[in-house]
Amino acid sequence: MSDFGASSVEISDVTRTFGSQRVLGSISLSIRASSFHCLLGPSGCGKTTLLRIMAGLDTPDTGVVTIGGTDHSRTAAHRRPTNLVFQSGALFPHLTVADNVAFGLKTDRRTPQGEARSRVAEILDLVAMGEYADRRPATLSGGQRQRVAIARALVRRPDVLLLDEPLSALDLALQLRMRRELRRWQQETGTTFVCVTHNQSEAMELADEIAVMNAGVVEQSGSARDLYEQPASRFVASFIGENNIFEKLTPMDEGHTADGLVFPAGRADSLAVRPEAIRLVPADHPASRGPGRVLTTSFTGKSVRVSLRTSTGREVLAELAPGATTAQAGDTVGIDFDDAAVRRFGAAA
Amino acid sequence: MRRSPALEALRFVFLLLVTIFVLAPLVVVLLASITPDEVLTSLVPKGFTTQWISQALDYEPFRVGIVYSAQVAALATVIALLLGTPAAYALARTRVPGAGLLRSVFVAPLSLPRVVAGFCFFALYVSLLPSAYGTVGGVAFAHVLLLLPFVVALVGAGLAGSDPALEEAARDLGASPLQAFFKVTLPQIRMPLLIAGVFSFLTSFDEVDLSIFLMPADTTTLPVAIFLRLQQDQDPTTSAVSSLMIVASLVIALLTGLAVRRAGLWRTGRTEGTGE
Amino acid sequence: MTGPTEPGNTVKRRRNPAALLVLPGVVYLVIAFVAVVALLISYSVRVERTSVLFAPVDLTTWSTALGDSYLWSTVGTTLRLGLIVSLITVVIAYPLAWCVQTMKRGWAAAAMLFVVFSPILVSVVVRSYGWQLLLRTGGPFGDTFDSWLYHEPGVILALVHVELPFAVFPILSSIRTIPAEYTEAAADLGASAAQRFRKVLLPLTAPGLLSALQLVFTLTISAFATPALLGGGRVTVLAQTIYQNIQLLAWPLAAVQAVILLVLTLIVLSLFAAVTRLIGGGVR
Numbered sequence: 008m009s010d011f012g013a014s015s016v017e018i019s020d021v022t023r024t025f026g027s028q029r030v031l032g033s034i035s036l037s038i039r040a041s042s043f044h045c046l047l048g049p050s051g052c053g054k055t056t057l058l059r060i061m062a063g064l065d066t067p068d069t070g071v072v073t074i075g076g077t078d079h080s081r082t083a084a085h086r087r088p089t090n091l092v093f094q095s096g097a098l099f100p101h102l103t104v105a106d107n108v109a110f111g112l113k114t115d116r117r118t119p120q121g122e123a124r125s126r127v128a129e130i131l132d133l134v135a136m137g138e139y140a141d142r143r144p145a146t147l148s149g150g151q152r153q154r155v156a157i158a159r160a161l162v163r164r165p166d167v168l169l170l171d172e173p174l175s176a177l178d179l180a181l182q183l184r185m186r187r188e189l190r191r192w193q194q195e196t197g198t199t200f201v202c203v204t205h206n207q208s209e210a211m212e213l214a215d216e217i218a219v220m221n222a223g224v225v226e227q228s229g230s231a232r233d234l235y236e237q238p239a240s241r242f243v244a245s246f247i248g249e250n251n252i253f254e255k256l257t258p259m260d261e262g263h264t265a266d267g268l269v270f271p272a273g274r275a276d277s278l279a280v281r282p283e284a285i286r287l288v289p290a291d292h293p294a295s296r297g298p299g300r301v302l303t304t305s306f307t308g309k310s311v312r313v314s315l316r317t318s319t320g321r322e323v324l325a326e327l328a329p330g331a332t333t334a335q336a337g338d339t340v341g342i343d344f345d346d347a348a349v350r351r352f353g354a355a356a
Numbered sequence: 357m358r359r360s361p362a363l364e365a366l367r368f369v370f371l372l373l374v375t376i377f378v379l380a381p382l383v384v385v386l387l388a389s390i391t392p393d394e395v396l397t398s399l400v401p402k403g404f405t406t407q408w409i410s411q412a413l414d415y416e417p418f419r420v421g422i423v424y425s426a427q428v429a430a431l432a433t434v435i436a437l438l439l440g441t442p443a444a445y446a447l448a449r450t451r452v453p454g455a456g457l458l459r460s461v462f463v464a465p466l467s468l469p470r471v472v473a474g475f476c477f478f479a480l481y482v483s484l485l486p487s488a489y490g491t492v493g494g495v496a497f498a499h500v501l502l503l504l505p506f507v508v509a510l511v512g513a514g515l516a517g518s519d520p521a522l523e524e525a526a527r528d529l530g531a532s533p534l535q536a537f538f539k540v541t542l543p544q545i546r547m548p549l550l551i552a553g554v555f556s557f558l559t560s561f562d563e564v565d566l567s568i569f570l571m572p573a574d575t576t577t578l579p580v581a582i583f584l585r586l587q588q589d590q591d592p593t594t595s596a597v598s599s600l601m602i603v604a605s606l607v608i609a610l611l612t613g614l615a616v617r618r619a620g621l622w623r624t625g626r627t628e629g630t631g632e
Numbered sequence: 633m634t635g636p637t638e639p640g641n642t643v644k645r646r647r648n649p650a651a652l653l654v655l656p657g658v659v660y661l662v663i664a665f666v667a668v669v670a671l672l673i674s675y676s677v678r679v680e681r682t683s684v685l686f687a688p689v690d691l692t693t694w695s696t697a698l699g700d701s702y703l704w705s706t707v708g709t710t711l712r713l714g715l716i717v718s719l720i721t722v723v724i725a726y727p728l729a730w731c732v733q734t735m736k737r738g739w740a741a742a743a744m745l746f747v748v749f750s751p752i753l754v755s756v757v758v759r760s761y762g763w764q765l766l767l768r769t770g771g772p773f774g775d776t777f778d779s780w781l782y783h784e785p786g787v788i789l790a791l792v793h794v795e796l797p798f799a800v801f802p803i804l805s806s807i808r809t810i811p812a813e814y815t816e817a818a819a820d821l822g823a824s825a826a827q828r829f830r831k832v833l834l835p836l837t838a839p840g841l842l843s844a845l846q847l848v849f850t851l852t853i854s855a856f857a858t859p860a861l862l863g864g865g866r867v868t869v870l871a872q873t874i875y876q877n878i879q880l881l882a883w884p885l886a887a888v889q890a891v892i893l894l895v896l897t898l899i900v901l902s903l904f905a906a907v908t909r910l911i912g913g914g915v916r
Contacts (some may be wrong), residue, residue, distance in 0.1 A: 064816050084819040091820045097813035101835045110831070111821030163821065360855050365785065374728055381762025381793060384755060396765055439660055442653035450650040458654060468668065468852030469886055471871040472890045476664070478878065479671040479887070500796050501664050503642055533650070555753075562755035565856040565871070569878065579755045586761055587859055595765070598758040605753040613746065632909055 013041040013195040014075030014088065014166035016061065020069030021055055030056050031067070032223040038167075038216075040075075043200045044195045045210040048220035049246070054203045055171055057220070061201065062169050075166050085114070090160035094172040096152045098144035104155050105131070105140040111163040130162040131155075150181045157189075161196065168193075170202040174209065185214050191327040195326060207247055211235075219243050243354040244259035244279040251285070251323050253278045267317035268297040271346045276353030285325035287313065287332045288341040297340025299323060301334045315342065382602050388595035396595075408596035416608040418586070418597045421578030427492045428567075428577055429560035432499035436556050439500065440507030441549070445541075447508070448515040449523075462508040465501045473501055474569035481570065490571045495539055510555070514548025515541075547619050554612045558605055672894070675887035693884040699900035703873075707892065710853050710869040713784070714900075717791045718799075718848040724792070725799035725844060726837075732800075733807050752797045760861040765791040767862075782864030790862045791852055798851060799844040806840025809832075838911055850897050870896075 016038040031053045038044045046054040059065040061072060063084035072080045079087055090111070098107050105127055112123040131137045134154040144152055153173055160168055173189070190213055194202045203327045204210050210217045211231040214317040218226040218228040219242070231247075238244035245252055253265040254277050263270050270278060290298050299315030302322070306312075306329065313325045313334060323342060332342050388396040390401045406447050412418050440462075447459060465473070477498040481489045486493030518541070526536040542549075564579045571577070573584055578597070585594055677689045697703055728748065735741035751759060767781035780786040812831065818828045837897075856871035863869070868894045877886035 062820055064820065084816070085822045085824060091817070095811070095813060095815050097811065097817040099814060099817075099832055099836075110818070110823075114818075114822035114824070114827055159821065289668075338806055370727065371731055371744065372726065377793065378751060378796065381759050381766060381790075383762075384765045385758060438727075439657040443657035446651055446653035450653075452651045452654055458658065465661070465664070467850060467897060467901055469850075469871065469890075469893050471854055471856050471874050472668070472672070472894050473664075475874060475878070475886060475890045476667045479675050479883075480667040481715055482777045483671065500660060504661070508657070541698050555852075558753045562753070562757075568856075568875065579757045581854070582755075582761070583857055583861070585755045586757070586764070590761075590764065592770070594761065598755075598761055601758055602754050603663075606750055609750050609753050611744070615897050617681065622729065 010163050010313055011161075011198045012088065012166035013197050013199050015040040016199065016201065017070045017071075017072070017073040018057070018061075019096075021057070021060060021067040021072065023053070023060065023067050030223055031060075032071070034223075034225055036218055036225055036228065038199060038201060040199055041197050042151070042200070042215040043190065043213055045212040045214035045217045046201065046203045046220055047207060047217050047246075048205065049331050050205055053223040054205075054219040054220045058091070058169050058171055058201065058203045060113050061167070062089050063087045064091070067304055070117060076137065088166040089169055090163050090165040090167075092153075092156050092160050092168070092170040092173050094175060096144070096156035096176075098155055098159070100144055103143055104136060104147070105146065107155060108162050110158045111159060126162055130158045133161075133195070134158045134188075144272060150185065150210065151175050153177065153185070157192070161192070161198070165198065167199045169203060170200065172203055172205070175204070175206070182209070189213060211247075219246060221246075238279070238350060241277050241279070244350060249282050249326075250279045251282060253280070253321070264297075266321035267319040268298070268323075268342060270349060273351060275351035277351075277352045279352070280344050280348055282324040282326035283310075284344045285323065285327075286343045287327065287334055288343050290339050290341045292341045292343070294343045296344070297342055299342045300336045301336050301340060303336055304332075304334065315340070317342070379445055380403040385595050385598045385602060388592055389599035391592075394592060408592040409600070412593045412596035412600070415593055415597075417574075417576065417581040418578065418593075421576055421581035424492065424575070425561045425577040425579070428496045429497060429557045431492060431496035432503055432560040433553055435496065435500045436503035436507045437549070437553060440504050443512050444508045444511035444515060445537075449520060463505050465611060466505045468501075470502065470563075470565035471569075473498065474566040477501075477566070478569040490575060491605050495567055495570050495577065496560070498570055499560045502563065502566065503559060506555055506559070509554045510552040511545060515546035518544040531631070547616050551612060551616065554608060558608065562601070562605075668894075672890055675883055676891050678884040681881050681883045693888055694846070697885055698889045703889070706868055706870050706873055707896070709867060710871075710893075711865075711896070713787065713869060714849045714853040715792065717788055717795060717852045718845050721792050721795050721799045721848045722803075722841065722844050722863055724857075725803055726841060728796075729800050729803040729807055733804060741912040748800050749797050751793070756794055756855075756857045756863070759794060760790050760858045763793065763862060773833060781862065782866050784863075784867050786862045787859050787867050790858050791855060792808075794855070794858055795848045795851055800847050802847060803837065803840045806837045806843075810836050839908060842904060842908050842911065846900065849904075850900055853896060853900070854893060861875065 016036075018034055018036040018038075018351065021031055021034045022029070034053075034057060036057075046057060048054045060067050061074075063079070063082055063086075064231055070080070071078055074088055099110065102110065105210060108127045108131060109123055112118045112126065118126070127269060128137065128140075131140055136151060136154050136158060139147065139155075141152060144155070145154065153176070157168075157170075157173065170189075174185050177185060189202075190201070202210075202213060204213075214231065216228060216230060217234055219226045219234060221242050227234060227243045229237075234243060234247045236249060241252065244250045253268065253270075256263045256265045256270060256273075256275055256278065258308065263272055265278060287299075288295050297317055299317050302314045302316055304311060304313045309329075310326045311329055313327060313332065315323045315325065318325060325342075332340075384396065387401055389408050390404050390406070391401045392405045392407075441468050443462065445454055445456075447462075452458060477494075478489075481494055487492070488497070522544070523536045523541050526540040527533070531539060561577075562579055563577070568579050568583065569582050571580065576584065578601070582594055582598060635729050676693065677691060679690045731749065732741055732744050735744060763786065764781065767786050771803045775800050780789065814832055814836070815828055818832045823831060853869075854871055855869070856875065859867055859869045860875075863872070870889055874886045874893070877883070877889065
């Protein structure tokens with residue numbers, strides 16, 4: 008399937024305001040050709056607006072959108088080398104599956120009819136919807152509709168395929184299966200995929216690179232592993248995976264203290280320690296960084312999750328290997344972790 | 357998506373023409389009722405007078421007609437709301453056997469030509485209830501046929517837009533079915549009820565095609581009185597009483613619209629406050 | 633909730649009594665519909681004007697009425713007016729609904745909606761009278777439109793005015809059910825503005841267009857006051873002849889004409905239902 012397009016996307020200093028509300032505050036982002044890129048963030052962070060700006064359905068106040076080296080900032084949606092998969096699918100209810108998919112091939116009249124037909128068949132086979140070609144959207148399930156929506160966008164062989172929360176309307180089991188298929192379709196077509204999602208596990212499973220967005224800015228962009236292990240901000244640390252966040256570091260004789268635990272010396276507004284980095288030791292153990300009272304313990308199969316409360320009332324989550332502790336609710340234990348496991352944010356520079 | 361200026365201009369002209377077309381016959385009636393001339397010859401009023409309005413209010417058939425129409429409209433509205441609201445409630449919230457059929461039965465009168473309905477009620481009254489002919493009750497009873505579809509549809513839409521779980525919550529908290537209806541459901545649909553009531557009242561007040569079959573020519577509702585007078589001749593008194601109807605209708609419509617808008621704004625204002 | 637209730641009692645009361653709430657309305661409609669079917673037909677198969685409930689069946693009125701060319705010319709006028717008025721009205725209403733829907737300023741859209749819909753609340757008699765004033769000789773437009781009053785063009789003009797809101801309403805509702813995403817998706821798939829309209833918006837609003845046509849047509853063929861006032865006796869529709877025959881005490885003939893009007897309405901309704909099924913079959 009070498010006929011599929013693939014372009015890089017370069018977004019420079021894009022801003023967007025709705026009325027008095029600043030939705031995007033100077034976004035710059037590079038998306039590599041043929042990569043799977045996710046825009047991840049909570050609702051209202053501006054990720055969908057950014058995607059719609061790439062599609063040409065929304066216009067930035069300032070800034071430049073370059074696709075494949077060409078400035079497309081002012082190109083109308085129907086003349087862009089991009090195609091969008093809507094959150095709802097937005098399949099035309101009056102057309103059959105095949106006519107929906109063929110829609111974008113008929114609009115520019117550049118594709119001969121015979122070729123259009125074979126391309127529709129080919130793409131429907133790719134998304135395993137070939138046998139539903141003559142059905143109407145209303146008779147399809149949610150997952151099938153989303154497959155057709157993706158086929159309808161892909162059949163135009165866009166340089167960049169844009170996906171707006173494509174899986175959020177599906178149930179969890181289906182989401183997990185569709186993630187693997189999305190990844191496979193991206194690899195088979197080689198097209199650049201840009202996918203908006205609020206689900207961090209979805210982003211981590213799908214993407215080569217993730218841009219974490221918050222309040223209209225990109226907080227950090229990088230691989231899933233980078234984001235997990237080297238979060239650049241307190242927001243990224245708390246949004247990607249679980250984290251124990253501690254505030255207000257106060258200097259002491261030896262090192263510093265925050266929330267009733269002792270930390271290695273150093274300046275920071277807040278600190279983060281992953282639950283799996285925490286060990287439980289006897290309360291009087293010399294390695295203990297502070298006491299914690301066990302609130303609850305639960306067994307999840309792969310691990311035991313223990314929630315504790317420090318002497319200042321801060322709740323701390325520890326994720327331990329099964330059998331690593333015998334602590335019961337009500338026990339008081341010592342909380343321990345390696346210096347290297349501590350990540351610091353703010354004031355550090 | 358941006359629009360071309362030429363298209364914008366075309367749109368503006370079109371909307372302007374439609375506005376003129378829609379308002380012209382109403383404006384001309386208003387003008388005729390305040391211009392001293394017997395026959396309105398120009399759209400620029402040549403003076404101002406209230407004599408036609410006072411003459412209209414002195415004219416016996418109109419005076420009788422206003423009271424007659426108001427009585428009919430009030431009675432018909434009350435009956436339509438009393439019959440329609442429970443029906444809409446039952447269709448929306450309970451399992452009624454044959455609900456689909458019943459729904460279309462309640463809308464069916466809309467397709468019945470009003471003159472045919474008028475003839476039928478006329479036949480019904482002369483055959484079975486000669487005393488109902490020409491009475492407020494008889495006319496109102498017939499009007500209910502025209503109002504019922506609107507009441508059932510509007511109240512039904514209101515009920516569809518409100519959450520049935522609220523009523524169940526009220527029941528769970530110890531309210532009787534009646535208490536739950538009056539304290540929880542009714543407040544939720546008070547705007548649809550207001551709209552249905554106002555619309556019913558004005559529809560009944562304005563009705564001609566059906567009413568004209570049900571009353572003798574000497575004592576009639578206001579629109580029928582106007583119609584019968586127009587069949588003989590036109591004079592500014594008719595314009596005057598028509599103006600009163602136009603102004604009253606539009607004021608009532610505007611007030612209702614504002615009331616609904618305020619209720620709507622108040623509701624969205626609250627959700628905005630609690631949102632993120 | 634005052635203490636324990638006996639189980640037997642509870643079970644009995646669970647039988648949803650709320651369903652009975654439809655009964656009063658249904659009883660009323662049954663009376664009305666029975667009056668329509670039974671009395672109307674019974675009156676039409678009489679010869680004498682009589683108000684007795686049961687009269688001997690006699691089809692003479694039917695045979696004379698159906699043999700009368702005047703009746704058929706009235707039916708022709710009625711249907712012709714219905715067709716012309718519904719076409720003109722819908723041709724105005726369709727772009728009007730789109731214009732209102734795409735207005736950017738909220739207050740302007742609200743004002744336009746008020747302009748379009750508020751005439752529904754003004755009596756048909758008053759509105760027809762307004763047209764009389766506008767069109768009559770010596771009136772503001774009397775010189776230009778003198779020949780319209782008391783002729784078909786005047787009747788058509790006033791009827792279009794009366795029915796316009798009824799045409800805008802179903803079209804506007806069908807436009808409002810189309811999510812903005814459909815237009816966006818079409819644009820994203822390369823469709824120009826004209827293509828977006830022709831291939832997506834028009835097919836999706838076709839059901840609204842059809843119900844507007846149907847509504848205006850049925851309302852127009854049964855209109856009474858407007859043709860009576862603006863036709864000036866020269867344009868006669870079925871509804872007028874029914875009224876006139878009652879005035880002339882020819883009740884059986886009026887009943888025959890009422891039955892014909894009712895049948896015409898039913899035929900139109902079923903025709904439109906068939907077409908709607910044909911066109912909109914797969915949409916939902």
